[in-house]
Amino acid sequence: MRNGSDYHEKLDDAETWIFxxxxxxxxxxxxLFDQVDKKMGAFISAYLDVDLVEARVIQKRxxxxxxxTLxxxxxxxxxxxxxxLAxxxxxxxSPVQRNEDLVHAIQRLPGRKVIxxxxxxxxxxxxxxxxGIHDEFEVFFDIVASDYVPKPNPAPYDKLLAAHDIDPKRAVMLEDIARNLEHPAALGMTTVWVRTDHDWSHDGTGEGDHIHHVTDDLAEWLSGYVRSRHG
Structure with a gap:
């Protein structure tokens, strides 16, 4: 993990922020994922005609x-x-609440913003x-746009960059799963790991120097960055 001044300079040069x-x-x-997790188990149980215990084993594998799982x-x-998916x-x-610090930081963040x-x-x-930040994003690149190939497979990253003319060397990728930052870093992106307590969030943290910035609170980190940039 690195947080050197060169990576702070790259933040200032960023044209695209990929969240x-x-x-x-x-x-x-x-x-929210707990809700999605239970729904996936229920769907698999019905689709494969197995009990919920077996469905969960399949889901996690x-x-x-x-x-x-999809x-x-x-x-x-x-x-x-x-x-x-539906x-x-x-x-x-309803558990997701408007965060004024996040809204303000996203609004002040320079460049294109991509989901x-x-x-x-x-x-x-x-x-x-x-x-409260729907209108701040100009690109929504989802699992359908990626032909159902998920991160961390390199293919959807490459397709996103090509489809929306994104220069990876002037892009920042912000992500909670560490392994999903490996390919962006290899392409030249500046990476921000939004660390959580979930085991899968830490998967890949010990391999290489693909994590350039780390935060436990995205709103706080973005607010600090825009303050340092704009005063």
Whole structure:
């Protein structure tokens, strides 16, 4: 992990800020993923006609092996993703609350702002509406746009950059899962790890120097950055 002055200078040169969504733009303590997690288990149980215990084993194995449970279900069972995505994102978004510090920081952040998520555009917009920052983002690149290939596979990163003419050397990637920052760093992006207490958040932290900045609170970190830039 590095936080040297060269990486702070690269922040000032950034033209594009690429944000993961879940547990990054809102705190992991909102526990939206707990809702999604239960919905995935219920869907798998019904789809494969197995009990909930077996469904959870399958769900977690596919997440580890394929990057997302969705990708594993498509690969091994030929599942149509649309019904799955609609079902698992039919959740209560009320735990996500507007954060004025985050709103102010995002508004003052220079350059283009992009959402890059393994979820859907509809899910992202529901979250951003709750946060009060929906209108600040000009690009929504979701699991459908990535042809259902999830991060950390390099392919969706490369497709995002090509589709939206993003120079990786003048881009910042902010993400809660450390391993999802490996390819961005290799491409020349400046990376910000939004650390959480979840085990998967720390996956990949010990491999290489792909993490340039670390924070436990994105709103606080962004607020500090824009203050240092603008005074």
């Amino acid at each position: 993961d969504l879940d547990n990054t733009l809102y705190p992991a303590t909102c526990n 596919y997440f580890r092996e394929h990057g997302t 990708n594993g279900m498509m690969t091994h069972h030929g599942m149509d993703p649309a019904e799955f 079902f698992v994102h039919d959740i209560d978004y 890059f998520t393994n979820g859907t555009v509809a899910h992202a917009k529901s979250v951003l509406d709750r946060l």
